[in-house]
Amino acid sequence: MALSGRIRSGISLFNKLGYLSSDSLSAQRSTLTRTLIAPANSVASRNFSAQSGQQKEENVKVPKALFGGSGNYASALYLAAVKSNVLDKVESEILDLVEAAKNSPTFSQFxxxxxxxxETRAKAVQEVASQAKFSEITTNFLVLLAENGxxxxxxTIAKRFIELxxxxxxxxKAIVTTVIPLPPAEEKELRETLQEILGAGKKVKLEQKIDPSILGGLVVEFDQKVFDMSIKTRALQMERFLRDPVNISNI
Structure with a gap:
């Protein structure tokens, strides 16, 4: 069964078990050694896998500093995944879980x-992770989140983790907003244009969004820059131009 299908099965099992209505469970806590990253640059060594002796604590660092609670958790997950050489797998599992959870109002409420x-939260996410056959890093991380509320x-943590x-x-990441999906040829051309702007050292990950309110054209966002070429914005600019008083001295 594909990963996304296993996650849906796990959340479905979670719904059937009725954790929202259950009283406190006396589930045994896993003997996991878990620590958190302290503020992004003063890292406290956190080992999620309980196999710290098997991985060298060589100079593994986050590629960019993240701040705040979500940034700290995301940084901790990143370091644990890199040290255990399962970064791609953990990334896939976290993204699939977030997507599947969006389709489960019960899980979201929980x-x-x-x-x-x-202990109820921890037990529930262990059931989901077990059904989905998550890696130990992801499972332990989700248990940690559950235990810590x-x-x-x-x-938010998943978004910060993806940044890393x-x-x-x-x-x-480049987000292009259009009224209708870009045809493959236009998407390819846009990707190549962005690649030229960013240079050879970067790879473009293009995400398309549909927003009929822009009326036409497109809006491109990347590297904290926004290129607004939408018909809506052009119309607003024209409206402001027409509403500005005419300076007679210039005529």
């Missing part, structure tokens, strides 16, 4: 409900 006992932040994996791979 993740946000801090009144659920921590951070499961509700999984979307993309930086590690030399990728730059």
């Amino acid at each position: 993740a946000k409900d801090l009144s659920v006992p921590s 951070r499961l509700r932040n999984i979307d 994996t993309m930086a590690y791979k030399g990728e730059t």
